Structures are given as C-alpha cells and as structure tokens.
Amino acid sequence: MVIIVNMTLNMAAVTVDLVLLTIRQSELQVLLVRRGIEPFRGRWALPGGFVLDDEDLGAAAARELREETGVDPSTGHFEQLATYGTPGRDPRGRVVTVAYLAMLPDLPAPVAGSDAAGAEWRPFDEATGLAFDHDRILADGAERARAKLEYTPLATAFCPPEFTVADLRDVYETVWRTRLDPRNFHRKVTTAEGFIEPTGHSVTRDRGRPAQLFRRGPATLLHPPLLRP
Amino acid sequence: MVIIVNMTLNMAAVTVDLVLLTIRQSELQVLLVRRGIEPFRGRWALPGGFVLDDEDLGAAAARELREETGVDPSTGHFEQLATYGTPGRDPRGRVVTVAYLAMLPDLPAPVAGSDAAGAEWRPFDEATGLAFDHDRILADGAERARAKLEYTPLATAFCPPEFTVADLRDVYETVWRTRLDPRNFHRKVTTAEGFIEPTGHSVTRDRGRPAQLFRRGPATLLHPPLLRP
DNA sequence: ACAAAAGTGTTACATCTACACCCATGG
DNA sequence: CCATGGGTGTAGATGTAACACTTTTGT
Numbered sequence: 001m002v003i004i005v006n007m008t009l010n011m012a013a014v015t016v017d018l019v020l021l022t023i024r025q026s027e028l029q030v031l032l033v034r035r036g037i038e039p040f041r042g043r044w045a046l047p048g049g050f051v052l053d054d055e056d057l058g059a060a061a062a063r064e065l066r067e068e069t070g071v072d073p074s075t076g077h078f079e080q081l082a083t084y085g086t087p088g089r090d091p092r093g094r095v096v097t098v099a100y101l102a103m104l105p106d107l108p109a110p111v112a113g114s115d116a117a118g119a120e121w122r123p124f125d126e127a128t129g130l131a132f133d134h135d136r137i138l139a140d141g142a143e144r145a146r147a148k149l150e151y152t153p154l155a156t157a158f159c160p161p162e163f164t165v166a167d168l169r170d171v172y173e174t175v176w177r178t179r180l181d182p183r184n185f186h187r188k189v190t191t192a193e194g195f196i197e198p199t200g201h202s203v204t205r206d207r208g209r210p211a212q213l214f215r216r217g218p219a220t221l222l223h224p225p226l227l228r229p
Numbered sequence: 230m231v232i233i234v235n236m237t238l239n240m241a242a243v244t245v246d247l248v249l250l251t252i253r254q255s256e257l258q259v260l261l262v263r264r265g266i267e268p269f270r271g272r273w274a275l276p277g278g279f280v281l282d283d284e285d286l287g288a289a290a291a292r293e294l295r296e297e298t299g300v301d302p303s304t305g306h307f308e309q310l311a312t313y314g315t316p317g318r319d320p321r322g323r324v325v326t327v328a329y330l331a332m333l334p335d336l337p338a339p340v341a342g343s344d345a346a347g348a349e350w351r352p353f354d355e356a357t358g359l360a361f362d363h364d365r366i367l368a369d370g371a372e373r374a375r376a377k378l379e380y381t382p383l384a385t386a387f388c389p390p391e392f393t394v395a396d397l398r399d400v401y402e403t404v405w406r407t408r409l410d411p412r413n414f415h416r417k418v419t420t421a422e423g424f425i426e427p428t429g430h431s432v433t434r435d436r437g438r439p440a441q442l443f444r445r446g447p448a449t450l451l452h453p454p455l456l457r458p
Numbered sequence: 459a460c461a462a463a464a465g466t467g468t469t470a471c472a473t474c475t476a477c478a479c480c481c482a483t484g485g
Numbered sequence: 486c487c488a489t490g491g492g493t494g495t496a497g498a499t500g501t502a503a504c505a506c507t508t509t510t511g512t
Binding site: 433438453 | 499
C-alpha cells in the first residue's frame with residue numbers, strides 16, 4: 001500500500017540565486033559555482049540554494065552570500081533582481097527562483113573556506129552556457145547594474161571604503177564598456193551633491209600626481225544623473 | 230507500506246498579485262477586490278491567485294488580469310514588480326507571491342462579468358489597510374510607476390490609443406502629484422524623439438482651441454528624460 | 459467680445475562636451 | 486627635465502524654467 005499525500009498542488013520549491021558582480025583588474029567578474037550533481041553536472045551556475053522554512057527571501061539570499069563568499073551582505077550593495085518560474089526551467093520539477101543582485105568591491109578575503117568548493121570569480125564575458133536559465137538571469141543582473149549606475153551612486157559599491165576618482169571612473173568604464181573623459185568625469189562626480197566626500201587623504205599610484213581619496217556620500221539618488229554616452 | 234506525507238520541505242504556495250493602476254477623472258485608481266473568505270475577510274486586497282501547475286508566472290498574472298478586468302494584457306503596460314515571501318505574511322502557511330504591475334487606460338468596458346464580483350476601481354489614496362502585505366506591494370508599485378514615467382514613455386500606457394498632450398500631462402500630474410507647466414511640457418514631449426506621433430486628427434474638448442491627437446511612438450526610453458520637479 | 463485651452467517665442471540659467479592648460483609626482 | 490596621471494578653466498552646444506504672447510475654439 002502506497003499513500004502519497006499530494007501537498008504539492010499549486011506549490012513549488014523556492015530557491016534564491018545570486019548574481020554577484022565585482023570588478024577585478026578592470027574587468028567585470030561574476031561569482032560562479034561548478035555544479036557537482038545532475039542536472040547540468042559540470043556546468044557553471046549562479047550560486048544559490050533553497051529558501052529554508054521560516055526564512056525570509058532576502059535573508060536566504062544574504063545567507064547564501066555569506067556561505068559562498070564569506071562577505072557580510074552590508075558590504076557593497078544588495079537588492080532583489082527578479083523572479084523566474086517558467087515551468088521546465090528545472091528538469092526536476094517546479095522550481096521558482098528569486099534572483100538577487102549584489103555589487104561588491106574586489107574582496108581581499110576570497111572564496112576560500114566557502115561552502116561550494118567550486119566557487120570562483122569568472123570574467124563576465126566568458127560566463128555563457130550556464131546551467132538552467134542562468135544566462136538570462138545574469139544578463140538581467142548586468143543590465144540592472146548598468147542602469148543603476150546612471151541615476152544612483154551605487155558605483156561606489158564596487159569600490160573599497162576609500163577610493164580615488166579614477167577608481168570610480170574605472171567602475172563606470174568597466175560596467176558600461178565605454179571610455180569616459182577623465183576631466184569631465186572628475187567634475188561631475190565631485191560636484192554631484194552627496195555622491196562622494198573627500199577623506200583628506202591621498203595616494204600615489206605608479207606615476208603621476210597623487211589622487212585624493214574619497215568615501216561614499218549620503219545621497220541615494222544622483223542629481224543630475226550620469227547618462228551613458 | 231510507504232506513506233509520503235511531507236512533500237512541503239522548502240516548498241511554498243506560489244501566487245501572483247496584481248497592482249493594476251489607471252487614471253479616471255484625473256485621479257489615480259487601483260483595482261481592489263473585497264475578500265469573501267478568511268483571512269482578512271471583508272477587507273480590500275489586490276487581485277491575485279494561484280499560479281497553476283505548468284503555468285508561467287507572467288501567464289498567470291495575465292490570466293488574472295483578464296479574469297478580473299476583461300482586459301487583454303497587451304493593452305497598456307505590464308511588468309513584473311517584485312516578489313514577497315516573508316514567513317507569516319499569510320497566516321495559512323508559506324505563500325510566496327510574485328507581484329505584477331500594470332498601467333492601464335481608463336477602460337470603457339468595466340469589471341462587469343468578472344470573476345471576482347467584488348472587484349472595483351478605488352482611489353489610490355483611500356487604498357490603505359489592505360489585506361496581507363498589500364499596502365506595501367501597492368506602495369512599491371506606485372513608486373515604480375512614478376519612476377518609470379521619468380525615463381520611459383510608459384505614461385502613454387495610461388492613455389487611450391489617441392490622446393492629446395493635455396491628456397498625457399494629466400497622467401504625469403496625477404501620478405507625480407505635481408503641476409507641470411503646460412507650455413514647457415508640450416515642447417518636451419513633442420520634441421522627445423519617438424515619444425508621441427501626431428495622427429493628423431484633432432478634438433475640441435469643452436472650450437478652447439482644438440488639440441492635436443497623438444499616438445504612442447516607437448521609443449522605449451526617453452532621451453532626454455522628464456525629471457520630477 | 460471674452461474666457462479658456464493649445465501652442466510658439468524668448469531670455470536667463472544649468473549642464474554637457476571637448477579640449478587647452480596647469481599641478482604634483484616618479485624616474 | 487620629461488612622462489604620466491590628477492585636476493581646473495573655458496567656449497560652444499544642448500536642455501530647462503519661467504513667462505510673455507499668439508491661435509482657435511465655445512459661449
């Protein structure tokens with residue numbers, strides 16, 4: 001005698017997937033894990049996992065972030081991206097995934113000691129052919145990041161606590177894949193109210209005149225925005 | 230004997246909720262339903278329902294839209310808003326809801342003959358004390374709509390196929406709760422590339438010089454944007 | 459004729475782009 | 486001194502805000 005109580009009507013497994021973006025050596029990179037089990041065994045995928053019972057969605061995403069990178073979610077920026085639930089996106093059954101987007105500084109403490117041993121920062125451009133519908137999720141995350149640089153000060157989320165204007169410009173140039181005029185960029189970000197604040201310190205990197213160091217300002221919106229060329 | 234009972238580990242009921250916005254008599258309104266059953270019996274709530282097995286999330290939202298309003302989802306504008314899954318948001322158990330936002334023209338064909346007999350267009354300002362976390366979802370939807378008017382041509386989604394510049398200005402003034410200079414507004418929207426196109430027709434409403442009629446243009450982004458004052 | 463709404467012109471000001479130019483450092 | 490990157494000044498183009506003014510209708 002077999003009794004299967006069908007509790008699954010209109011129900012789905014709920015997971016979170018993470019689009020973790022950072023900039024290393026002036027290159028946009030994304031944290032990927034190599035899948036150790038079927039389906040898509042051996043393929044790269046976005047890190048993620050199940051939402052636990054009695055766990056909030058954002059909390060689940062923050063927990064995964066800590067587990068995969070050792071990073072505290074308060075570092076950088078963290079937001080809900082979108083939700084993907086097309087039937088058949090996971091061959092094992094109905095899985096609805098809530099994707100989160102994080103923009104992180106280049107972390108001195110890397111992924112070592114993390115949950116998923118296969119986690120690695122990979123160049124964004126080479127991150128294709130991912131498991132499930134993760135190509136699409138990653139593309140949506142990158143596009144969200146590009147758009148947010150225009151009208152929010154979130155480019156600073158990619159920077160360490162103290163950074164130069166050139167560091168910040170490198171973020172824009174890398175994420176947008178453009179070159180920006182260093183002189184006009186300098187003026188724009190230093191005059192945009194609340195974007196960045198001078199710390200009083202300065203650094204010399206390689207050659208050239210030392211650059212002032214800045215920290216994030218209190219603004220949450222850029223007035224005026226920095227529009228993509 | 231095999232009894233499988235607990236299929237619900239890491240699973241949740243998945244629903245869609247709809248934030249349907251329209252403008253009637255220069256007032257922002259939202260479609261609400263009065264709940265006939267517990268929990269929150271008798272309270273206003275956003276329309277919504279379960280995602281069926283083998284049904285895509287967007288398709289479920291589109292189906293609910295048709296059922297509640299008789300409107301084809303291709304009318305107006307339709308997009309995913311955000312997902313809400315805090316444990317306890319529904320006292321009956323774990324329910325994750327994917328909210329969708331629609332901006333619709335003032336519909337000549339109303340809600341009559343709809344699924345939820347209690348569905349009604351209600352003034353946005355009086356839509357408080359809703360069931361579940363729908364106050365929050367509605368607020369997020371309205372804020373998304375306000376932001377999107379700035380840098381996309383979606384204000385036209387609130388308008389019928391042919392509309393005047395004054396109609397369009399009424400959308401902005403209503404959603405943003407501001408007054409805009411009619412003369413500068415006229416110039417901005419008629420010069421913004423691809424925003425609106427003249428149809429060649431014109432109408433006289435009440436008194437005053439007849440106004441040209443326009444239809445939506447092909448642009449998906451506004452260059453330059455119309456920023457909130 | 460008058461009120462009301464549509465639409466154009468104008469002026470002052472802000473912002474953007476492009477680029478000349480100066481500043482401060484390492485070699 | 487020179488190369489290199491940091492940072493300021495300025496002129497022309499474009500966009501905005503405020504408002505005077507003209508056009509076209511209903512009453």
